Amino acid sequence: MSQTTTLSRAGVVSRLSLASIALLLVLYGTFFGSDSDFPFGPFRMYASRNAPDGTVNSLRLEAVTTQGELIGVSAGAVGLRRAELEGSLPHMKDEPALMAEIVERYDANNPGKPPLVELRVVVRVYELAGGKETGHWRDRIEAVWTKP
Amino acid sequence: MTQIVTTPPRRGVARWLLEPLPVHRIAVMRVIAYLFVLVDVFLTTSWVAQKAYAPESLYRPLHIAELLHLPHPTFGYVTTVKWLLVALAVVAATGWRPRLTGSAVAVLYLLWMVVGMSYGKVDHDRFAYLVLLFLLPTAGAARWGERRWSEAAGFALQMTFVAVMLTYFLAAVAKVRYGGWDWPTGATLTRAFIRRGTPLVEWVLGYPWMLVGAQFAMIVLEALSPLILLCRSPRARILLVCGLLLFHVMVFASVTIIFLPHCIAILSILPWERFSRRARDEQPREAVAQPA
Numbered sequence: 001m002s003q004t005t006t007l008s009r010a011g012v013v014s015r016l017s018l019a020s021i022a023l024l025l026v027l028y029g030t031f032f033g034s035d036s037d038f039p040f041g042p043f044r045m046y047a048s049r050n051a052p053d054g055t056v057n058s059l060r061l062e063a064v065t066t067q068g069e070l071i072g073v074s075a076g077a078v079g080l081r082r083a084e085l086e087g088s089l090p091h092m093k094d095e096p097a098l099m100a101e102i103v104e105r106y107d108a109n110n111p112g113k114p115p116l117v118e119l120r121v122v123v124r125v126y127e128l129a130g131g132k133e134t135g136h137w138r139d140r141i142e143a144v145w146t147k148p
Numbered sequence: 149m150t151q152i153v154t155t156p157p158r159r160g161v162a163r164w165l166l167e168p169l170p171v172h173r174i175a176v177m178r179v180i181a182y183l184f185v186l187v188d189v190f191l192t193t194s195w196v197a198q199k200a201y202a203p204e205s206l207y208r209p210l211h212i213a214e215l216l217h218l219p220h221p222t223f224g225y226v227t228t229v230k231w232l233l234v235a236l237a238v239v240a241a242t243g244w245r246p247r248l249t250g251s252a253v254a255v256l257y258l259l260w261m262v263v264g265m266s267y268g269k270v271d272h273d274r275f276a277y278l279v280l281l282f283l284l285p286t287a288g289a290a291r292w293g294e295r296r297w298s299e300a301a302g303f304a305l306q307m308t309f310v311a312v313m314l315t316y317f318l319a320a321v322a323k324v325r326y327g328g329w330d331w332p333t334g335a336t337l338t339r340a341f342i343r344r345g346t347p348l349v350e351w352v353l354g355y356p357w358m359l360v361g362a363q364f365a366m367i368v369l370e371a372l373s374p375l376i377l378l379c380r381s382p383r384a385r386i387l388l389v390c391g392l393l394l395f396h397v398m399v400f401a402s403v404t405i406i407f408l409p410h411c412i413a414i415l416s417i418l419p420w421e422r423f424s425r426r427a428r429d430e431q432p433r434e435a436v437a438q439p440a
Contacts, residue, residue: 002170002295003297004296005296005297005299005300007166007299011300015165015166015286015303016162019307022279026275027318030318030321030325036208037211037212038210038261038270039258039278042318042321042326043275043315043318043322044270044272045271045272046336046337046340047331048326048327048336049330049334049335049336050335050338052334052335052356054335056335056339056342056343058342078202079198079200079201079202080195080202080267081195083268084206084268084269086269087268091206095205098203101204101205102203105201105202126342128335130356131338131357131359131360132353132354
């Protein structure tokens with residue numbers, strides 16, 4: 001036969017009050033907060049809406065090495081995730097110094113590979129019609145950094 | 149302080165949240181949750197450790213980082229948090245001093261997450277797992293095969309259950325907030341499949357009505373998610389866990405996104421004592437007297 005352990009009054013009161021505070025914080029975050037309120041921010045993954053006749057963007061990094069070769073640079077190679085690069089795109093456009101820092105990171109993180117002389121942020125824009133891919137896309141170079 | 153007496157009468161939400169549950173479940177979840185920290189650090193979120201090598205000017209501190217005056221994630225800070233977290237998770241998985249080691253793991257994992265989420269992208273598969281990590285220590289000592297039931301165990305497990313539910317329910321609220329009421333008729337899944345669809349789902353892009361149907365199903369199911377809290381019997385809980393895990397496996401198969409920490413939190417819903425002969429409670433539990 002098993003036994004049951006119950007909680008003291010203080011144990012119950014402290015648990016229920018902390019749980020209520022946490023619940024209020026996460027409700028506040030959901031309705032009024034932003035990503036910066038993590039872990040109480042809104043649960044925003046895939047919450048934004050793409051228009052069925054609009055476009056879908058996909059960002060990638062391309063680079064030219066000292067050997068003149070055009071290569072793709074994964075976000076992971078500079079210590080980031082693709083979505084983080086997308087979130088930082090406005091900063092990269094405004095501050096070329098940030099692009100230089102990404103190149104420095106790449107060179108430091110990939111010591112065996114030839115260094116970069118040029119880095120491009122390329123956004124591929126796919127066109128949709130009626131929620132369907134039209135097969136048309138264009139590559140837009142959003143930011144370029146070249147070794148001075 | 150805890151004492152052994154018959155269950156005191158509790159009413160309403162408190163009665164549901166403090167329903168005594170088998171302590172064995174806590175013992176099992178401690179091993180799973182703390183060993184998962186190693187999987188997370190070395191495999192599924194190894195990109196957090198890369199923040200030691202990320203461009204410093206991309207760092208956008210979260211509010212909690214500013215509030216707590218957390219340091220800029222330098223190489224030294226990230227590496228220290230990582231190895232402290234790993235070491236304490238291993239100790240905590242053994243069940244030694246569960247309140248102390250468990251609390252340390254919870255705080256260190258939160259610090260680890262704050263680093264990971266401070267570069268312009270926040271993931272939402274961490275919430276229920278964080279809640280689980282913060283609640284496991286509150287359940288106190290727990291041995292494998294223990295037949296005792298406790299309100300402390302019940303509270304930790306039921307609150308994690310609520311956190312799992314909220315992750316779905318509040319995701320529906322966020323879709324209405326950011327995508328608008330017409331979110332389901334949009335092309336959000338088209339975006340997801342174009343950007344990261346696997347060969348398994350690429351063909352669906354030719355049939356937008358199917359994606360719209362899937363979006364309606366998603367938001368309706370998320371909005372109805374509070375109903376999962378009605379799963380009380382062991383059988384209902386097992387079916388629910390299988391259903392939820394199946395959903396996440398399907399998401400992984402289509403867009404290679406797996407909510408792994410969230411799946412670990414889902415496992416806490418299972419009646420683990422059912423799978424252990426030693427922990428199974430064959431006799432009626434005399435101690436849980438119905439309140440008069």
